Amino acid sequence: MSVKLDQLTSWLKDRKITEVECMISDLTGIARGKIAPTNKFLDEKGMRLPESVLLQTVTGDYVDDDIYYELLDTADIDMFCRPDQDAVYLVPWALEPTAMVIHDTFDKQGNPIELSPRNILKKVLKMYTDKGWTPIVAPEMEFYLTKRCSDPDFPLVAPVGRSGRPEVGRQSFSIDAANEFDPLFEDVYDWCEAQELDLDTLIHEDGPAQMEINFRHGDPLHLADQITVFKRTMREAALKHDVEVTFMAKPITDQPGSAMHIHQSVVDTKTGKNIFSNEDGSMSKLFMNHIGGLQKFIPELLPLFAPNVNSFRRFLPDTSAPVNVEWGEENRTVGLRVPEANPQNRRVENRLPGADANPYLVLAASLLCGYMGMVEGINPSAPVKGRGYERRNLRLPVTIEHALERMENCKEGVKYLGENFMRGYVAVKRAEHENYKRVISSWEREFLLSSV
Structure with a gap:
């Protein structure tokens, strides 16, 4: 166990935390992840999530298959999410003592996932x-x-x-x-x-x-x-x-x-x-x-x-x-x-x-x-x-x-x-816009329904 994880362990135990919200940000900014008992979180030293959550739209849909399988493994594999001990926060509104821990994402070789928003900011920094x-x-x-x-x-x-x-x-x-x-x-x-x-x-x-x-x-x-x-x-x-x-x-x-x-x-x-x-x-x-x-x-x-x-x-x-x-x-x-x-x-x-x-x-x-x-x-x-x-x-x-x-x-x-990030982000936003265009607005009903 690393020094940083030792610090995180002490932080959680000192505050008697019983549950941990393990989270990452998708491209939209939605918090995605898992909720784990503290003991399980510490034993596993992180979590795994499907890569596909990073190509999910705000409506919960995914990009077209052509882009999806060009950017992600066809087996829909997991990515590895490691906790950042400098990104740990209490959840004061929770009924039980709870913490949220923001994670970084990596592939199985340990390389940062290119589609991860937090990794993109780290890349620029x-x-x-x-x-x-x-x-x-x-x-x-x-x-x-x-x-x-x-x-x-x-x-x-x-x-x-x-x-x-x-x-x-x-x-x-x-x-x-x-x-x-x-x-x-x-x-x-x-x-x-x-x-x-x-x-x-x-x-x-x-x-x-x-x-x-x-x-x-x-x-x-x-x-x-x-x-x-x-x-x-x-x-x-x-x-x-x-x-x-x-x-x-x-x-x-x-x-x-x-x-x-x-x-x-x-x-x-x-x-x-x-x-x-x-x-x-x-x-x-x-x-x-x-x-x-x-x-x-x-x-x-x-x-x-x-x-x-x-x-x-x-x-x-x-x-x-x-x-x-x-x-x-x-x-x-x-x-x-x-x-x-x-x-x-x-x-x-x-x-x-x-x-x-x-x-x-x-x-x-x-x-x-x-x-x-x-x-x-x-x-x-x-x-x-x-x-x-x-x-x-x-x-x-x-x-x-x-x-x-x-x-x-x-x-x-x-x-x-990076090309993968640029293609993935544009694809997600295009998929969202296609969904938007399928919805008939109140303006159309108000002004076109009986007028055209």
Whole structure:
């Protein structure tokens, strides 16, 4: 037994944990795995899962057989999942003392599974390590609280808060509006504290009962794990308080969408200095190149930032979300905002990802785009001053089909992320979209049923 597993054993025994949720993330971000008694978990030192869970769609279906058997063993073999002792969290809402342990996935030769989202993020982080760089991120997660409803044909509506009335209008940054759900968020903060999640601030966003939780800046892998845990925690707290929580990118018609803003910077691993700043405090060439890489490659890898057909509803005209990869200082109308900060804290805020993105893949993609810009010396466009919504030169693909086609043809994505991952991800998203196209929408019934 390794030293790390010894540490994990002590952690579980000290807390009298009786059950362990052994989990991995699929491409969508759904937690998949097994629940085991603690003794069995420690005896087996991990778990095995079918490789096929990494080609499963959000509807539970699989990709076409042609792709499936090109990327996976025809015998539908298992992959080996090893626990990461740095990714162990309590499950405070469980009836019995329970822990969730995030696992890494390997083939029988010990090679990392190429389709694994967590392995993809590790792969990108190693690129930075090899250059002597350490990336730092600070995610911001937006989401809606809604009234519970079991019928998907009914539109979502705001829940009733402590006052006994649902929220109407827009209440940006309203403390009273956020306090409507104090009992829920008291549980969230208590549970997150028990899980040692690095939460910072709670903000009421523009939409009715739309909230934002900010995370403290830190290591990208650790924060991707925390976002995965946080989303489960929010859903459990919502169930306890008889409301729903959704991280859909655009859950309510004519209301703002929900984003996962990512603040990212890079420091020199040896000195700890921010490489985005020169000695005189000005913006460095590497910072300009980082922005240039984001501008060039986000449109090529957009399905990693906007993974669902619903994601693209955030990018419709006249919404509060950015619709291009323009950049500007202290400018929230562009996709890439440079907040005012001292030289050591200089960073870029990527405002394009949706809250529905897989946290491992979206952090990997955002950091990879910036990395490619730095290693290839890509210069950005001129910064935007004033309103940037109408800028059309650097607009994004407007449909999931167009975005998947561009991603499929992105040679740099294949070079850095691997052909198997690129083909598998595109295939999963295409399979999901084919399922979506089979469903007749309420708009079609309302406007076409008796009119055409």
